[in-house]
Amino acid sequence: MISEKMRPLVENNSAIRAMFEEGKKLAALYGRENVYDFSLGNPNVPAPSAVNKAILDIVTEEETTMVHGYMSNAGYEDVRDAIAQSLNRRFGTHFRLENILMTVGAASGMNVILKTILNPGDEVIVFAPYFMEYGSYVRNYDGVLSVVPPDTETFQPDLTEFERRITEKTKAVIINTPNNPTGVIYSSETLEKLSEIMRGKEKEYGKSIVLISDEPYRELAYDGAEVPYVTPFYHNTMVCYSYSKSLSLPGERIGYLVIPDEVDDFQAVAAAAAIANRVLGCVNAPSLMQRVIMRCVDEQVNVDAYNQNRELLYGRLKEYGFTCIKPQGAFYLFMKAPVDDKEFCQFCKEHLVLLVPGSSFACPGYVRIAYCVSYDQILRSLPAFEAIAKAYGLGGNKEGDA
Amino acid sequence: MISEKMRPLVENNSAIRAMFEEGKKLAALYGRENVYDFSLGNPNVPAPSAVNKAILDIVTEEETTMVHGYMSNAGYEDVRDAIAQSLNRRFGTHFRLENILMTVGAASGMNVILKTILNPGDEVIVFAPYFMEYGSYVRNYDGVLSVVPPDTETFQPDLTEFERRITEKTKAVIINTPNNPTGVIYSSETLEKLSEIMRGKEKEYGKSIVLISDEPYRELAYDGAEVPYVTPFYHNTMVCYSYSKSLSLPGERIGYLVIPDEVDDFQAVAAAAAIANRVLGCVNAPSLMQRVIMRCVDEQVNVDAYNQNRELLYGRLKEYGFTCIKPQGAFYLFMKAPVDDKEFCQFCKEHLVLLVPGSSFACPGYVRIAYCVSYDQILRSLPAFEAIAKAYGLGGNKEGDA
Known part of the structure; x- marks a missing residue:
């Protein structure tokens, strides 16, 4: 039934859908507030x-x-x-x-x-x-x-x-x-x-x-x-x-x-x-x-909210030893994966942190973190990010981390 | 600049656009209420x-x-x-x-x-x-x-x-x-x-x-x-x-x-x-x-309003000698054109009545009348329809019309 052109899209989509379904499963198992979903660009800041x-x-x-x-x-x-x-x-x-x-x-x-x-x-x-x-x-x-x-x-x-x-x-x-x-x-x-x-x-x-x-x-x-x-x-x-x-x-x-x-x-x-x-x-x-x-032609959302997320997340990720450039705009942070990006995303998922591999943007070796979430979600996720960094031996230049 | 596929669409569209522009010109010349636009399927009955x-x-x-x-x-x-x-x-x-x-x-x-x-x-x-x-x-x-x-x-x-x-x-x-x-x-x-x-x-x-x-x-x-x-x-x-x-x-x-x-x-x-x-x-x-x-899953518009339009328009068009089947649904009436449908639409336009030729529906020889307009517009348009019928010698079986 499906056209030739749609077939690869359906096959390719199922991998993403599987990830999405896994995220829902995790939320059901551990509680929504204990799963740190940074995978989607769905704004958390409400419309003006x-x-x-x-x-x-x-x-x-x-x-x-x-x-x-x-x-x-x-x-x-x-x-x-x-x-x-x-x-x-x-x-x-x-x-x-x-x-x-x-x-x-x-x-x-x-x-x-x-x-x-x-x-x-x-x-x-x-x-x-x-x-x-x-x-x-x-x-x-x-x-x-x-x-x-x-x-x-x-x-x-x-x-x-x-x-x-x-x-x-x-x-x-x-x-x-x-x-x-x-x-x-x-x-x-x-x-x-x-x-x-x-x-x-x-x-x-x-x-x-x-x-x-x-x-x-x-x-x-x-x-x-x-x-x-x-x-x-x-x-x-x-x-x-x-x-x-x-x-x-x-x-x-x-x-x-x-x-x-x-x-x-x-x-x-x-x-x-x-x-x-x-x-x-x-x-x-x-x-x-x-x-x-x-x-509402000259209205805009509260950009400060995204900026607070950016500052918190970027600062802590650097502190934990991750490598990334500071985003100048949008609400994504593109971070170097310490190993293969898909493997890294899999590992992060075990810590209930959901990210998108850079391979999905034709840039393997990196991961995308969508920080259009609540400030509170970022705060709560920090111990997980820190644990992930430690597991990969990052942050070596600080006391006792390596 | 334009793709091969879009080119015929642009060329074909210009005829419709010209007609639309002409309608606007007519409205400016004679007043909007004196132009009887039956060309569009834009509902006049408001949402519930x-x-x-x-x-x-x-x-x-x-x-x-x-x-x-x-x-x-x-x-x-x-x-x-x-x-x-x-x-x-x-x-x-x-x-x-x-x-x-x-x-x-x-x-x-x-x-x-x-x-x-x-x-x-x-x-x-x-x-x-x-x-x-x-x-x-x-x-x-x-x-x-x-x-x-x-x-x-x-x-x-x-x-x-x-x-x-x-x-x-x-x-x-x-x-x-x-x-x-x-x-x-x-x-x-x-x-x-x-x-x-x-x-x-x-x-x-x-x-x-x-x-x-x-x-x-x-x-x-x-x-x-x-x-x-x-x-x-x-x-x-x-x-x-x-x-x-x-x-x-x-x-x-x-x-x-x-x-x-x-x-x-x-x-x-x-x-x-x-x-x-x-x-x-x-x-x-x-x-x-x-x-x-x-x-609003079980709401619907006031269908009676369209039905009143249908009864009035169908009844009068038959009375004036036009040939059409009575619509059972939707808000269109498909009427036989007494001459070539494009020529007929042109003639109707001279009487400030705007219709769409059947050729645009792969059915030449007919015209589409969209009656999703106000009852009042239909009432006001009737003398024009009657004059058009007379001009083509329709309604011959009534006194002195032929």
């Missing part, structure tokens, strides 16, 4: 109170058939305009409502872009470590993923290798900053160099190469770190945004695409993207949530 | 008051990170269970939550099924007239649409031609009852015959053939007409349902799939469908709306 207030106000103030009704496949015009104006205020851009297309989250936005531009065999470049789902999105449209190996010193993109990988078949490049799973942010200098390379290759091959910027973590940056807006760097940039993390609404599936005027064939691309949104079956982004965004 | 009450209650009573958070890709288990129980109560079925997968409306549900089962070149049979988007959904997965020509006497499926069209490449059959655009309902007898043919062909070719029942209009049936539940007739049936019409929530994108235990390879199909829901970018159906369905 303005979100629920907006829902209540909309339901009582706005006209019901409009609130729950169809609108243009691209979304309500007033919502798109509000988002364009907000971006312009914050980043000095010059977007109009025609540059904004409301989507069922960023994942759907990525599918919309890839359906719009990919022909079978087109190559899409990603930088390891990368969010594994990108591969599925690209293969949905018979594209081919081309992976730039990780620079495990800095986890910044290896631009020399990147330039080498661009071929005449390259149609798109995906970046994700702040990054899942590393938490690094690409600097203006990095974006400038990356753009220069892409401009050069566009000229060399006489074709358009699209830069897809997947930005669900844009608002989660720490220590005043700047997350440069990408569209001014490179003309063929399209942005996938989601409110899943910035407003803690991952289940609501609300986000948008930015397709700037500067994109080649802008009119056709914008029209095709709206149609792709429809024929992929989304039709439009959920209507009530669009109305909510209209009223 | 229980829906907005449920939203208010959920936001104040349920835990925010749960209401707006991620859940399983298949949806909240309690919501899926509530739907299964409701179906069992109403149709004597035996579904469990594992048979229900929450989707971003029925359009997305169709995409999920087709992605799950189609290999390139697989044929999918539809009965004309049919909702044009089916073709796009099938082509998304490189399937090939096979169209059974319409029986314009009854608009019931032509089962002789259907049997002839099933080949060893046939993977699925799509039915839509109550039907868009004709309003007909398939009887138990029809479903039984159709199922018999499919069982025979499954045996003949030694393969599974899936019956996809697209049911957004299930709850809209008039004069006590029965809409038989399809799964008991045929083992490989999957149902695409949406609350767009039954609760007037088309913008919210909330619906579900039913994948019964009897489907071949049930476990694999159900697992693959949940993954397809994720990798197509939906991830899950909008979370707050899932919670709303939990509380």
Whole structure:
């Protein structure tokens, strides 16, 4: 019954599902509060109170058939305009409502872009470590993923290798900053160099190469770190945004695409993207949530809560002797595994600590710790992390640990 | 920039878009209330008051990170269970939550099924007239649409031609009852015959053939007409349902799939469908709306309002001399065009009446009138319909009309 394309996804999925089921079993055996689940990117910080207030106000103030009704496949015009104006205020851009297309989250936005531009065999470049789902999105449209190996010193993109990988078949490049799973942010200098390379290759091959910027973590940056807006760097940039993390609404599936005027064939691309949104079956982004965004366009979650988690976890892991870079943004910490990452995750699970192996992000030898959990869960998990470190003989430079 | 697959969609879309823009122009010129737009299936009857009450209650009573958070890709288990129980109560079925997968409306549900089962070149049979988007959904997965020509006497499926069209490449059959655009309902007898043919062909070719029942209009049936539940007739049936019409929530994108235990390879199909829901970018159906369905599972819109529209419009159109069958369900009336359907739509537009040509449903010579508008709009439009009838010399059997 299952299509050829879905078969490997089902087989591959069962391993993850088995892990998930094991986690549930552990929780049943030892009690939920004694299992330290750092595997999922499901925000623990609640949506700002303005979100629920907006829902209540909309339901009582706005006209019901409009609130729950169809609108243009691209979304309500007033919502798109509000988002364009907000971006312009914050980043000095010059977007109009025609540059904004409301989507069922960023994942759907990525599918919309890839359906719009990919022909079978087109190559899409990603930088390891990368969010594994990108591969599925690209293969949905018979594209081919081309992976730039990780620079495990800095986890910044290896631009020399990147330039080498661009071929005449390259149609798109995906970046994700702040990054899942590393938490690094690409600097203006990095974006400038990356753009220069892409401009050069566009000229060399006489074709358009699209830069897809997947930005669900844009608002989660720490220590005043700047997350440069990408569209001014490179003309063929399209942005996938989601409110899943910035407003803690991952289940609501609300986000948008930015397709700037500067994109080649802008009119056709914008029209095709709206149609792709429809024929992929989304039709439009959920209507009530669009109305909510209209009223909450400049709101954001309490980033301090994530920062407290980051400081506590990073500080203690270093203290216990683990190796990791300090995340600048997002809510993930990418830590070196003292042994094979899958073996390490297995060992951690025995200590009731659930992590995701770096292999799942094309970067073996590391593990991802999602710290979008309660501060209390991190506190309670620390003895387990310490015991794990000791078991591997880490923390040798402190008294009596080795 | 645009992919080969999207190009015809963009070109084809521009004609519809031009018509839509023309409608807006007409409204600006003559006033919105003097333009009679029957082109769209956007419900005018508001959602039951229980829906907005449920939203208010959920936001104040349920835990925010749960209401707006991620859940399983298949949806909240309690919501899926509530739907299964409701179906069992109403149709004597035996579904469990594992048979229900929450989707971003029925359009997305169709995409999920087709992605799950189609290999390139697989044929999918539809009965004309049919909702044009089916073709796009099938082509998304490189399937090939096979169209059974319409029986314009009854608009019931032509089962002789259907049997002839099933080949060893046939993977699925799509039915839509109550039907868009004709309003007909398939009887138990029809479903039984159709199922018999499919069982025979499954045996003949030694393969599974899936019956996809697209049911957004299930709850809209008039004069006590029965809409038989399809799964008991045929083992490989999957149902695409949406609350767009039954609760007037088309913008919210909330619906579900039913994948019964009897489907071949049930476990694999159900697992693959949940993954397809994720990798197509939906991830899950909008979370707050899932919670709303939990509380409104047995609610429905005021069907009487649509029935009043139906009676008024059908009665008058017949009186003016038009030819049409009386719709048994849904909120469309499929009327014979006295001349070429596109030419007729053009003429109607000059009388400020906006209709969709039957050609857009693979059934030229007819027009679709969406009567999900206000009763008042229908009343106001009657002189225009009468004038149009007179212009074509219809209604000849009444005094002095010919």
